[in-house]
Amino acid sequence: MSINSTATDSPPLVFPSGAVVVLAPDADQDDWHAIRKTGLGGSDLPAICGLNRWTSPLEIWFRKTGKDIPRRDDAVLSEAAENGHDLEPFVASRFTKKTGLPALDHPGTLRRTDLPWALVNLDRVTFENGEPGVVELKTRSSYALADWLDEIPVDVQVQMQWQMAVTGWSFGYSAALIGGQRTIVHRLDRDEQMIEHLLAIAGEFWGWVQDGTQPPVDGSHATGQLLDRLHANPDTVSVIADADTVEPLLRQRATAKEQIAAGEIALLDAENQLKAIAGDAVEVHIRGEKAYSWPRYSRQGHIDFAELAEDWPDIDLESYRGEPTTYRTLRIHLENL
Structure with missing residues (x-):
């Protein structure tokens, strides 16, 4: 499947995976939200894999099954997301200045015809030696600098590999604006093994969506925050639970607290000794x-x-x-x- 590129000097976009454009890039927001419920996109995959500190697999399942979820009331996160969207053109221009490669507008929402639940919306598209590649744009605070210095963080790698899984392309670039002052660009090659794993994970998850099977509650902060929002207004004084279920969880909690305390001491001991060995060396x-x-x-x-x-x-x-x-x-x- 191919479509015409937005740039006259760039080849037409070809999707070796057989993906097709199912929604134009300038589509109405309601249409965009509606089509997102029909499959899994790049931003869903890190959450499903437990790599998103703000969104859990359970929350993705609630969204895809059309269940109501109380909105996260966090003005800071909302503003950060809005700023990230507004800064996309600037980050794209920095990517082009640093690499000399184009950052073309995305073609719209893509869907794989053989896996209709595999969706993606790209930030930008580039061409390298005549071949198309994905461009993922990020804005992060200065505290995230260390996470981006050597390589792309794992959650963003997962997102980009999913983009390559849907498009069929063989490479991508990330461009991260750190602290509003520094742009770090990394190249990422297609990883067939990771893509195979992601398709298996996503396929199982989409099966849960289709048959109404709720994912298990996990130990992530995101799941805890979701449960806090879902049950923020209790209307029952007490509930009778199965002792065989509750007692092991109470024991697990008590043991975990002991292990955390011991682990923190062991962690600090090891790190302090490593610092002493390094001394004035980097x-x-x-x-x-x-x-x-x-x-x-x-x-x-x-x-x-x-x-x-x-x-x-x-x-x-x-x-x-x-x-x-x-x-x-x-x-x-x-x-x-």
Whole structure:
């Protein structure tokens, strides 16, 4: 399946997977929300895999089955999402400036004909050596810098591999605007093994949607927050539960609290000893590999001293300038020994 590209100097888009455009990019929001309920998109997959701290598999299941979910009342998250949408054109332009590759408008909502529940909406499309690829645009706070320095975070990798699964394309790029000041670009190749796993996970999940089987409650914060919202207004004083179900869970909770306390002590002990070994070095290598690093970062206050000097020429700027806040963060590179 192919459609005409929005750029006159780019080849037409071809989808080796047999995907088709089922909704135009400028479609009405109601139509967009309606079609999202007919399948699983790229943003659904990290949540289904337990990689989204804000959305759980249970919440995705509620949405896809048309059940009412109380809205998350979080003004900060809402504004962050709105800002991310508004900044997309800017991040796309930074991607092009850094790579020299185009960032073309997406073709609309795509659906695989052989797997009708496999949907995707791309942020942008690029061409590299005449071949099309996906472009995923992100905006993140400065606290996420370490997560993006070396590679694409796992949840975004899952999202991009799903995009490649639906389009049939062989590569993609991510461009993340960090703290509004730094754009980090990574390239990602198609991973057939991961795509096979994602299709299996998504297929099982969509089966639950179709037959009304609710996913099991998991241990994620997102599931806990969903349950808090669903049951925010209790109207019953008590309920009689099965003791054989409740008692093991109470024991599990008590044991977990003990293990957490012991684990925190063991974690701090190991990290402190690793820091002592590193000393003034940034990286520690063993057997020819980088085992861990302890880089130094700095944060400076956001004061416009030039404007301050213009408005208040007699002020002592040095008393306001201060020293930047510096910190070191331990990053493990050999996790599985």
